[in-house]
């Protein structure tokens with residue numbers, strides 16, 4: 001059993017009570033809500049005659065259903081309009097802060113909470129969205145929950161949870177140029193499998209992790225859930241503190257020093273005991289891309305689609321299903337696969353540094369004929385920062401569309417979606433069948449720079465070739 | 470017509486079974502994202518597995534199990550590994566529940582899906598790979614067979630056979646005693662809740 005890890009310390013501090021049935025009641029320090037998974041929870045609360053226990057620890061935004069072309073109200077889609085109106089009414093009724101459209105703070109929930117300084121080390125963070133693991137980048141214990149649990153957190157600011165085991169993912173070495181946190185996490189998931197993390201919290205540590213920026217750490221923790229781990233985290237360090245200092249909801253003045261002292265004390269100590277440890281070498285990782293229908297079906301861009309013989313016997317039925325669905329031939333190189341749509345955005349890779357990396361590839365080049373390419377900043381703040389540097393100009397000059405913030409084509413809840421058998425190069429996090437809005441649409445997951453490279457070439461391309469020219 | 474939604478203690482689930490084979494069936498397949506555009510769960514039942522069903526509608530091997538006449542009204546869903554992976558959407562178990570499912574047996578479940586099911590009073594029990602294949606084969610061979618899933622005894626019986634299953638002690642107790650709905654349990658510790666809040670540095674010593 002793990003001991004002395006950040007996970008153990010944060011868990012112990014937030015334990016409220018032991019519940020009948022053996023689970024633990026865990027206090028939730030920050031509850032993030034959005035329009036998709038909260039309306040039924042508010043309705044259930046009303047049915048029970050309950051109110052929101054800690055509205056000041058509850059923060060809302062709107063992201064999944066917002067259109068990325070025109071965000072004028074009312075939305076063209078009446079269902080989307082109803083969802084946002086319901087969220088607005090619920091927040092007003094319960095005194096919950098809503099960072100809505102045009103506030104300058106709206107955006108994908110996992111982008112805005114960190115950039116506003118709401119997410120801090122040592123917190124427990126819950127949100128009705130599986131990619132809540134993102135917030136673990138700060139050394140918070142953050143996990144996605146279902147709507148019944150959203151109701152529970154609204155009612156009691158706590159959750160019934162079982163304690164996870166802790167696996168340390170130790171990464172030595174250094175990522176090469178053209179290789180990003182997205183490639184690292186796709187590589188980890190490819191190696192450990194989409195079920196490898198079930199029952200675990202992933203602690204990402206080691207020299208390669210310490211060298212990552214906060215935004216890269218967010219990309220990494222964001223996809224812990226795709227590896228089956230309910231949460232992933234990085235121990236807080238100077239990088240974390242530098243990122244947080246001066247943000248609107250971060251501690252200020254002399255409270256800042258107390259905060260840093262406490263945050264520093266939370267990191268897993270040298271004597272920490274882990275339930276498991278796996279080691280990787282960052283320098284050996286190539287730009288990584290998925291070829292199949294789960295995030296675990298990834299390969300280096302210089303590799304070929306695995307044959308059945310190269311596939312673990314257990315995984316063969318899934319591989320066969322993926323060959324059929326993706327229409328890719330085992331044994332053929334993934335590089336050169338033609339794409340139709342190129343999407344840069346999402347809570348995985350819709351932050352400023354992601355757009356900078358993609359813009360560096362797009363600059364002075366042009367999207368290949370017939371390719372639809374678009375960039376969706378993760379938040380209003382990201383959009384403003386990118387525009388201040390002229391990234392929007394770089395993208396539009398290169399033939400990309402520059403859109404309004406939202407979840408966009410990460411999932412099919414807004415007008416952005418694949419049509420028919422279209423195949424996308426996408427910086428998002430899920431390549432499940434039908435994920436991007438067409439029941440037969442296909443998704444190749446990769447880093448934002450790789451998406452930009454695919455847009456320029458019209459086909460899957462090793463971005464390192466474009467960076468060295 | 471479907472039985473009422475789970476309520477109170479759930480010692481057992483009885484009904485016919487429907488087999489949906491395959492590993493890693495994710496929540497986008499159980500309920501495609503476009504159906505998440507709703508402010509209530511009411512209309513989700515018919516949308517369960519919508520895209521998979523459409524894909525198989527004219528398949529030579531016949532329609533999706535959820536579209537076969539003999540499985541209408543089935544209460545027990547028999548699946549394989551890592552069922553319910555992907556998004557946290559409770560819309561997935563809600564869609565299954567509203568279609569009529571009251572219990573799921575599989576080789577393994579994604580954690581959030583499992584928790585969401587428990588919160589709705591839908592037991593998810595596990596069986597090893599070979600055992601699961603045997604259960605699925607027995608159910609497929611006799612679609613009219615009525616099965617009983619005994620929560621406390623962790624067993625499934627029907628079609629003249631019986632199989633041992635697994636369910637962790639916690640969920641077993643919660644389901645058997647009717648305490649699977651966590652809200653009231655959580656609210657029972659109001660003083661402890663505030664005591665916990667009072668010792669969290671970020672809420673006290675350096676709160677903004």
Ligand code: SF4
Nearest residue numbers: 131346347407410411
């Ligand atoms: S960007 Fe995608 S994964 Fe992230 S919150 Fe939005 S829909 Fe979910």
